[in-house]
Amino acid sequence: MRLSSRLPPGFEPNALSAALAKLRSEGRAILDFTGSNPTRCGFTYPEAAIRAALSQPGVLAYDPDPCGSPLARAAIAAHHGHGLGAGDLLLTASTSEGYGLLFKLLGDPGDEVLVPSPSYPLFEWLARLEGLRACSVPSYFHERWHLDLGALEVAVSPRTRAVVVVNPNNPTGHFLSQTEWAGLTALCARHGLALLVDEVFADYALEPPPDRLATALLDPDPPCPVFLLSGLSKVAGLPQLKLGWIALRGPGAAEHRAALAFLADQYLSVSAPVQAAAPALLALAPGIREQILGRLRANLAALDAGLAAHPRLSRLPVEGGWSVLLRRPAVDGDEACALRLLKQKGILAHPGSFFDLHGDGHLVLSLLTPPTTFREGLEALLTGV
Ligand SMILES: Cc1ncc(COP(=O)(O)O)c(C=O)c1O
Known part of the structure; x- marks a missing residue:
């Protein structure tokens, strides 16, 4: 039976997702700089108040x-x-x-x-x-x-x-x-x-x-x-x-x-x-947003401190949102760079091409990343890109 042409021709994962799944199946610890799910990023939610809101x-x-x-x-x-x-x-x-x-x-x-x-x-x-x-x-x-x-x-x-x-x-x-x-x-x-x-x-x-x-x-x-x-x-x-x-x-x-x-x-x-x-x-939202904003600012400051020791790298301004674009010398493709980081250092970052950034030279990092991961992985990431 033929399926709708609205669907993609296949559902195979891309090379980065496939490599990630393989490493995870081997039990390898991954330092994930792509997390965008706030419920998995270590925030302290007002749980009792959320449950009460849902029990009216x-x-x-x-x-x-x-x-x-x-x-x-x-x-x-x-x-x-x-x-x-x-x-x-x-x-x-x-x-x-x-x-x-x-x-x-x-x-x-x-x-x-x-x-x-x-x-x-x-x-x-x-x-x-x-x-x-x-x-x-x-x-x-x-x-x-x-x-x-x-x-x-x-x-x-x-x-x-x-x-x-x-x-x-x-x-x-x-x-x-x-x-x-x-x-x-x-x-x-x-x-x-x-x-x-x-x-x-x-x-x-x-x-x-x-x-x-x-x-x-x-x-x-x-x-x-x-x-x-x-x-x-x-x-x-x-x-x-x-x-x-x-x-x-x-x-x-x-x-x-x-x-x-x-x-x-x-x-x-x-x-x-x-x-x-x-x-x-x-x-309850303003209190939750305050925590998220604090995380975004702290990670951005940590990135700037790390970048100070890596003059060949820089970041673009972050006017708003949960991500930062890291500029790196485009000596190889961003996807190849992301694969290399993942396989060699266990660090997951998104290549700019995933977001339709033109040309090479950008990785996308999530500023929502838990601070321990950010601290632990940042130096390895900056030396590896
Ligand atoms: C720009 C943008 N719009 C929409 C969404 C999806 O939001 P929702 O969870 O409300 O579907 C996202 C999720 O990351 C997003 O980045």
Whole structure:
């Protein structure tokens, strides 16, 4: 039987994943610099309060609203501020599911979405699984990252339906500047495109430039439809609870929300327990984020201290987010370098190519890495790249 052409031709792991699985099966200890699951990074969660939030009477009630429970939406609107109301939101089981709904909403099979790259690699598949094509449009680095608005303009085709940006971006940490925002929304308005803005990392500013767009919600009246995505996985470091959301702004927002509600109604995938718990979980979120921010800052400082002894290496600025790009001499390919690090030193780091970074010379490190791993592995990593 033939399977859908939306799927990849095979499911073999890439060379790095295969090498990792082999080493793990041999019982080799791995120093993992790629961890992005906060529940595995040694944070102290307020466990009793999380359990209490998930034990309220509401967790037993089933009263589905395709947009999500008004109480949960009100708490999320209050978390964001900037004039957002419960009526501007639609809840999803994750940010990834939010993309699925938006791609269903916006495109017909064969249509395209433009994605400034480097970026989060899942977009390619999230788009393809909805029959769309994600077209990457390279951003460029000159002292900081810049969207190439000229290249985006050229890349717009009659099949283009939307632009997808991550603010701040993963893994570059690039916050859109206010000028980029104005240019991007004007471009989308000119071409009749929607703008999807993924702000899962917006609460994690590390070295933010003064002209950054802290959130797309600072614009109360964008000239194009804006769909902002976020969720508990980064806002509260609780990916296992599966709650994401889409906030709508701009022309046609009410009509788009009604259409999204129709789509969400076919699945009703957001669980009652997490919706009942959302207000209490969001009240706990600032404390969890403080811990995560402390970790990100401490690891960045440790990296800078380590880099001081390795002048041939450097890092790019981290405006925000959970990752840092390590610059290394591109004497061999980044994937070959990552494989070498893994096999020779038991250190796992991602090559830049995994995130569509152009050319060689970058490894991506997670700043969420537990401090003991970071301390133990850093010197070996810096001497090995
Ligand atoms: C930029 C970005 N968007 C979305 C997600 C997925 O979030 P969720 O767990 O809400 O699906 C991630 C996960 O790492 C991410 O990096």
